[in-house]
Amino acid sequence: MRYHLKDGGVIDASTPGDFVAKLRESSRFDSECTDEQYMKNFADRFKVQTGIEIATGSTEAFLEALKKTGYITDIC
Numbered sequence: 001m002r003y004h005l006k007d008g009g010v011i012d013a014s015t016p017g018d019f020v021a022k023l024r025e026s027s028r029f030d031s032e033c034t035d036e037q038y039m040k041n042f043a044d045r046f047k048v049q050t051g052i053e054i055a056t057g058s059t060e061a062f063l064e065a066l067k068k069t070g071y072i073t074d075i076c
Helices: 016-025 035-050 059-069
Strands: 002-005 010-012 072-075
Touching: 010 016, 016 035, 016 059, 035 059, 059 072
Parallel strands: none
Antiparallel strands: 002 010, 002 072
16 A cells, blocks of 8 residues: 655555554654554654544554544555
8 A cells, every 4th residue: 555644755555554664664753662652652743733632552543543634645
């Protein structure tokens, strides 16, 4: 799957876990932490910036929440 991010980035990933790992690896903030910690940190920053909560219970829930908020603007 190809995921187009609202900031203009593109991530090619085969699973939600792969998506989170690649999003984390490209992060300038938390690239060295675990995927779980990255999702929590991302969700905290996102809430501060937008007021919207992002689910972090699983990579699947995280990815779905990003779709619903529009952070992922296009999926091919």
